[in-house]
Amino acid sequence: MSRITGxxxxxxxxxxxxxxxxxxxxxxxxxxxxxxxxxxxDADDGLTGHGFVFTIGRGNDVQVxxxxxxxxxxxxxxxxxxxxxxxxxxRSLVHDSQLRWLGPEKxxxxxxxxxxxxxxxxxxxKRTGQPLWRLLxxxxxxELVDLVDFRYLSDALTRDExxxxxxxxEPGRAEREAALVREGYPxxxxxxxxxxxxxxxxxxxxxxxxxxxxTQIKLKVGADLADDVRRxxxxxxxxxxxxxxxxxxxxxxxxADAIAWVTALAxxxxxxxxxxxxxxxxxxxxxxSRGIAPIPVATGEHMAxxxxxxxxxxxxxxxxxxxxxxxxxxxxxxxxxxxxxxKFGVPVCPHAGGVGLCxxxxxxxxxxxxxxxxxxxxxLIEFVDHLHEHFxxxxxxxxxRYRTPLAPGAxxxxxxxxxxxxxxxxxx
Amino acid sequence: MSRITGxxxxxxxxxxxxxxxxxxxxxxxxxxxxxxxxxxxDADDGLTGHGFVFTIGRGNDVQVxxxxxxxxxxxxxxxxxxxxxxxxxxRSLVHDSQLRWLGPEKxxxxxxxxxxxxxxxxxxxKRTGQPLWRLLxxxxxxELVDLVDFRYLSDALTRDExxxxxxxxEPGRAEREAALVREGYPxxxxxxxxxxxxxxxxxxxxxxxxxxxxTQIKLKVGADLADDVRRxxxxxxxxxxxxxxxxxxxxxxxxADAIAWVTALAxxxxxxxxxxxxxxxxxxxxxxSRGIAPIPVATGEHMAxxxxxxxxxxxxxxxxxxxxxxxxxxxxxxxxxxxxxxKFGVPVCPHAGGVGLCxxxxxxxxxxxxxxxxxxxxxLIEFVDHLHEHFxxxxxxxxxRYRTPLAPGAxxxxxxxxxxxxxxxxxx
Numbered sequence: 113m114s115r116i117t118g119x120x121x122x123x124x125x126x127x128x129x130x131x132x133x134x135x136x137x138x139x140x141x142x143x144x145x146x147x148x149x150x151x152x153x154d155a156d157d158g159l160t161g162h163g164f165v166f167t168i169g170r171g172n173d174v175q176v177x178x179x180x181x182x183x184x185x186x187x188x189x190x191x192x193x194x195x196x197x198x199x200x201x202x203r204s205l206v207h208d209s210q211l212r213w214l215g216p217e218k219x220x221x222x223x224x225x226x227x228x229x230x231x232x233x234x235x236x237x238k239r240t241g242q243p244l245w246r247l248l249x250x251x252x253x254x255e256l257v258d259l260v261d262f263r264y265l266s267d268a269l270t271r272d273e274x275x276x277x278x279x280x281x282e283p284g285r286a287e288r289e290a291a292l293v294r295e296g297y298p299x300x301x302x303x304x305x306x307x308x309x310x311x312x313x314x315x316x317x318x319x320x321x322x323x324x325x326x327t328q329i330k331l332k333v334g335a336d337l338a339d340d341v342r343r344x345x346x347x348x349x350x351x352x353x354x355x356x357x358x359x360x361x362x363x364x365x366x367x368a369d370a371i372a373w374v375t376a377l378a379x380x381x382x383x384x385x386x387x388x389x390x391x392x393x394x395x396x397x398x399x400x401s402r403g404i405a406p407i408p409v410a411t412g413e414h415m416a417x418x419x420x421x422x423x424x425x426x427x428x429x430x431x432x433x434x435x436x437x438x439x440x441x442x443x444x445x446x447x448x449x450x451x452x453x454x455k456f457g458v459p460v461c462p463h464a465g466g467v468g469l470c471x472x473x474x475x476x477x478x479x480x481x482x483x484x485x486x487x488x489x490x491x492l493i494e495f496v497d498h499l500h501e502h503f504x505x506x507x508x509x510x511x512x513r514y515r516t517p518l519a520p521g522a523x524x525x526x527x528x529x530x531x532x533x534x535x536x537x538x539x540x
Numbered sequence: 541m542s543r544i545t546g547x548x549x550x551x552x553x554x555x556x557x558x559x560x561x562x563x564x565x566x567x568x569x570x571x572x573x574x575x576x577x578x579x580x581x582d583a584d585d586g587l588t589g590h591g592f593v594f595t596i597g598r599g600n601d602v603q604v605x606x607x608x609x610x611x612x613x614x615x616x617x618x619x620x621x622x623x624x625x626x627x628x629x630x631r632s633l634v635h636d637s638q639l640r641w642l643g644p645e646k647x648x649x650x651x652x653x654x655x656x657x658x659x660x661x662x663x664x665x666k667r668t669g670q671p672l673w674r675l676l677x678x679x680x681x682x683e684l685v686d687l688v689d690f691r692y693l694s695d696a697l698t699r700d701e702x703x704x705x706x707x708x709x710e711p712g713r714a715e716r717e718a719a720l721v722r723e724g725y726p727x728x729x730x731x732x733x734x735x736x737x738x739x740x741x742x743x744x745x746x747x748x749x750x751x752x753x754x755t756q757i758k759l760k761v762g763a764d765l766a767d768d769v770r771r772x773x774x775x776x777x778x779x780x781x782x783x784x785x786x787x788x789x790x791x792x793x794x795x796a797d798a799i800a801w802v803t804a805l806a807x808x809x810x811x812x813x814x815x816x817x818x819x820x821x822x823x824x825x826x827x828x829s830r831g832i833a834p835i836p837v838a839t840g841e842h843m844a845x846x847x848x849x850x851x852x853x854x855x856x857x858x859x860x861x862x863x864x865x866x867x868x869x870x871x872x873x874x875x876x877x878x879x880x881x882x883k884f885g886v887p888v889c890p891h892a893g894g895v896g897l898c899x900x901x902x903x904x905x906x907x908x909x910x911x912x913x914x915x916x917x918x919x920l921i922e923f924v925d926h927l928h929e930h931f932x933x934x935x936x937x938x939x940x941r942y943r944t945p946l947a948p949g950a951x952x953x954x955x956x957x958x959x960x961x962x963x964x965x966x967x968x
Binding site: 138139167169173174184208210213214216217218219220221224263264266363367389391394396399423426 | 568796824850
């Protein structure tokens with residue numbers, strides 16, 4: 113038996129605002145950051161579990177403080193017991209009534225729990241010598257539904273319905289796993305489209321994206337309509353008619369604005385419209401979906417929890433579901449969201465970029481393909497070519513696809529040298 | 541001109557779990573706490589602004605850290621400029637893109653901004669020598685709408701519609717203010733109904749509530765149906781048929797459970813059913829509202845922001861709106877919520893209790909009566925008789941009514957002696 117000996121946290125910040133990487137209509141100057149966590153144990157294997165919350169700068173210290181607050185729940189605990197019942201472990205954190213009051217199940221405290229849960233999954237995957245996606249994809253339907261908290265979901269998805277979805281996907285698991293390892297998973301790139309880039313850089317990066325094998329790119333929009341029209345025209349000319357172009361407004365609009373603005377951009381053949389308005393606005397997104405159909409609405413990266421995803425699906429308020437690795441409470445809640453998406457037949461195209469989101473979320477999408485939805489059709493993982501060099505197992509993307517990770521773990525471990533260099537307030 | 545010289549914060553915790561005060565179906569052992577803030581200036585008047593976030597124990601330190609993170613926005617700022625444009629001040633905090641990422645507009649960071657905004661309102665009210673409710677009620681409709689951020693609201697409430705609501709209420713302001721000072725504002729009491737109290741204590745406190753002049757009490761339910769039936773029967777016998785009894789499930793149920801459970805309790809003549817399920821579940825509450833009509837659904841104390849309130853009103857998912865003084869981003873966002881409620885014709889019965897929530901929220905309800913809805917009809921402020929002795933201007937409740945506060949400020953200042961005694965980790 114081994115015990116958790118402690119959590120070590122770090123306030124990691126990269127000065128990305130200097131280059132306007134990541135600039136959009138709502139976030140003009142992000143400094144990509146991670147509230148980072150390492151879980152240590154007294155086991156002889158020397159393995160550690162790593163997790164983080166992605167933030168864009170100020171407040172990363174608050175996020176670190178929230179992760180620190182979980183030490184009292186985890187330090188001293190029996191590691192094997194925690195890892196053997198990850199559903200119970202998740203509930204013991206999320207259902208703590210006093211911590212729950214700080215959300216409930218949303219914002220800083222919920223994301224902190226996500227970092228801890230993911231760090232435990234990282235540890236569990238390393239202990240079994242498997243990449244997280246394969247560890248999950250080897251679990252039985254019964255074991256998988258035990259990971260999910262169906263509280264507040266039962267009007268849309270019951271445990272039995274989830275079991276049926278997972279059982280229906282069981283027969284083809286082995287073939288899909290082989291295909292995944294052979295072919296990887298499709299990606300799209302947001303690298304060309306940041307709002308702070310000038311036209312020359314935009315066009316050049318669009319051409320490069322096509323040359324690199326991507327079949328979809330994404331542009332940030334929503335600050336100025338005339339600029340958006342000019343940039344979309346440039347991008348469409350640069351990539352040609354065969355490449356899909358999605359646009360992302362990063363919550364800039366109200367409902368009527370969104371419909372009018374997207375209607376003006378529709379001639380450029382939009383793959384989807386992302387985050388048109390507040391991520392809390394189920395009814396607003398439903399109205400926008402009706403107003404801009406057949407252009408799909410994509411959202412999810414800022415959606416607080418499974419209850420919000422449930423409603424967006426119930427109301428047909430999104431047609432592309434973009435879960436995020438660190439916004440909800442970790443791997444378990446993302447499995448709940450995958451099951452909801454499968455129930456409603458909506459494709460999951462995860463949000464990524466930031467710090468380590470690509471590394472983390474690829475495991476969720478690949479698990480989905482092998483064991484939940486059973487398809488890659490209409491699904492792509494976002495890719496942004498930033499900051500991968502700071503991770504122990506950086507993503508490998510080529511020919512417009514994520515190569516399937518085979519190293520043990522959840523992909524969430526940063527290099528010690530990067531932690532040392534970019535941790536704020538650390539000595540040494 | 542004066543400047544903010546600094547924020548002082550305190551992690552204040554009361555050991556209420558020892559008495560099971562505040563126990564309910566989701567929160568068995570709360571330790572009522574406040575993440576407390578004092579804003580100091582270099583003005584000669586020596587006045588300070590006070591605000592806080594109510595929490596129930598663990599994690600209060602995280603909430604304090606979030607308030608501390610606002611020091612960089614406020615320290616050194618021109619006080620007169622901040623207070624003269626409280627709408628702009630609110631936006632400068634809530635729209636900070638990096639802090640916003642931590643919500644957006646929800647959870648720990650959003651509540652921290654609420655504490656800061658309320659502390660500034662407390663300071664402004666003290667500088668004008670007025671209680672907050674009267675300061676607000678003396679502002680013009682134009683000044684009031686300038687306090688509100690209509691982003692994400694315009695599909696339900698525009699600035700012009702809000703102006704029309706406020707202008708329609710202008711003529712009777714003086715008479716209503718006089719009536720308010722003379723008569724106070726109706727209250728209901730939750731004191732009898734905590735889940736941890738035994739039957740004898742429940743019945744005794746019910747009788748006392750009636751003797752004290754309350755016309756409505758509230759009971760916690762949702763842990764065990766047989767217990768709820770027994771307790772409601774006891775309570776109904778103790779208060780008689782003329783007193784309204786509301787029940788509060790504190791988010792315990794899924795949609796179908798809620799409808800079945802409430803149907804079983806309906807014979808006891810329920811005034812409303814509070815928080816039947818997740819506070820994020822607009823569609824779930826709408827289904828419950830349809831399922832238990834004509835019994836009203838009441839919710840709001842855990843609703844993250846104005847976008848959620850907008851949708852609950854659009855979907856007829858609540859029939860009694862329970863805003864909370866410290867859950868959303870302070871006084872400004874609560875004014876937005878009052879305007880939404882007025883637009884949809886729904887009564888506001890604020891959540892209170894906890895630490896200082898009665899002291900703070902009475903100002904919002906009283907301002908609503910004088911200048912927004914123009915009525916007290918069907919409206920009550922929750923009252924719980926706990927912890928008032930720690931405030932400089934504690935509420936005065938008698939004959940089932942809040943006495944109208946006349947002391948300058950927002951009611952949010954705690955006694956220095958209480959802060960010294962209950963601050964965790966403070967020396968001396």
